[in-house]
Amino acid sequence: MAGFLTPDQLAARTSRARDAAVAAGRALGLTVTDARVLHDVFSVVVHLAPSPVVVRVPTVLPSYADPDTQAARQRRELDVVGWLAQQGTPVIPPSPLVPAEPVRRDEFSMTFWQYVEQDSGTEPDYVRNSGLVAGLHAALRAYPGRVPFLSAAEPEFVTDALAVLQERPDLLPAADLDRARREWEILEPVVRTRAGFEAAFPGVGFQPIHGDAPAVNIVSTEGGELYSDFELVTYGPVEWDLAALGPEGEAAYNAAARRAGLRALDERAVRLVNAVGASRAVACLALAPQLPLLVEALEPALDTWRAAPFAGGLSGLSADG
CATH class of the missing domain: 3.30.200.20 (Phosphorylase Kinase; domain 1)
Structure with missing residues (x-):
């Protein structure tokens, strides 16, 4: 290649x-x-x-x-x-x-x-882990420091990556690139700023969140599960941390959130973060020259994206209200 x-x-x-x-x-x-x-x-x-x-x-x-x-x-x-x-x-x-x-x-x-010794004999249970994310959110609510709004969405990365992919039809066909760009025109203003998100999703609250699929980044040890890999820690809607985990993961989170006194997931916000996650998956193809395994690894996510409604069915979304 x-x-x-x-x-x-x-x-x-x-x-x-x-x-x-x-x-x-x-x-x-x-x-x-x-x-x-x-x-x-x-x-x-x-x-x-x-x-x-x-x-x-x-x-x-x-x-x-x-x-x-x-x-x-x-x-x-x-x-x-x-x-x-x-x-x-x-x-x-x-x-x-x-x-x-x-x-x-x-x-x-x-x-x-x-260093922690991991339990290599335990298969990840992402549905169960989705419920554990509610406990992490409960803990993070009290964090006294400042973190930037939805920096985990990496809008600059997605925008730059789509420009790179313009020159790499071997990585992303022109029809896919056209869809990705049109979707990003809708999604990017909503995740670029807090004001943009609040205009499109009034009433959806924010707090410090993990930022990078915490249910996937829970490590099993003999002493129990540990949260890990907070590289993308950010401030935003809790829905961001449940992107791409599906209805079962969302239901497990909602049940645990109720027990912890937290709000349930907002269905429209879930659709948004899933759509933004798909845009980020497309953008990751631009990193494939640095990491060739991405070409094959991203295929399932791209197939899911192609079959999904345009912009998560939120094509009427406006960051202007």
Whole structure:
């Protein structure tokens, strides 16, 4: 595939990220003799064994993610998760062995987290996990810090990616690109600003939220489930965290929300976040040259999008009210 990183180039990137994590850990005083790569998709995740520390090194990034932007996002994540841990919320916390700050090493910006032994014999139950998200929302409501409005929607990324895909018909056919652009003209003003969302969805409240499919990012351990991966933590409607989880996941969330004294999901807002999620999935094709596996991995999401109503059936939506 023209313009795609080769397997050797991908392996070299993984190796550079691993080496940077090891060097950064040692510079912070950690003992590292048996570093292992645990995960390698959008980030390279490295266990700095024997130290009980895991480093997450983002490697596949949108064009606008300069070092300052990336570090600001990582600081928000560390602050929110550190606060949740102090409140007793079951999260994978920042490592207590190093300062809770992003570290720049070589061309990478990385964060350091406590290592936890995962229960590899447990299959993820996303419906059950959807119910657990209500507990996370209950905890996040009291977060005293500030996080930006729906930054997890990444409107700049989607807009830029659609421009990139204009030049890559091998990644997205012209008819699909035309639909994606027309949908984004409707959806983008609603998620770009708080005022735009409030105009289109009056009465739907906001709070700090996880931002990146928390039901998928719940880790099972022998001691119970832990919330993880708050890279896209943001402020917005709780519906955002339930995107693409379907009616069963929504029902599980609503039942748990009622028990926790939280509001139920707004059906129209769910349709919106599902449509925006589909736009982001299309946009992710622009990252395929950096991560070729996305071409195949995104096929089910794209098929679902093609079969879905235009703009989630919200084509009359207006951010102007």
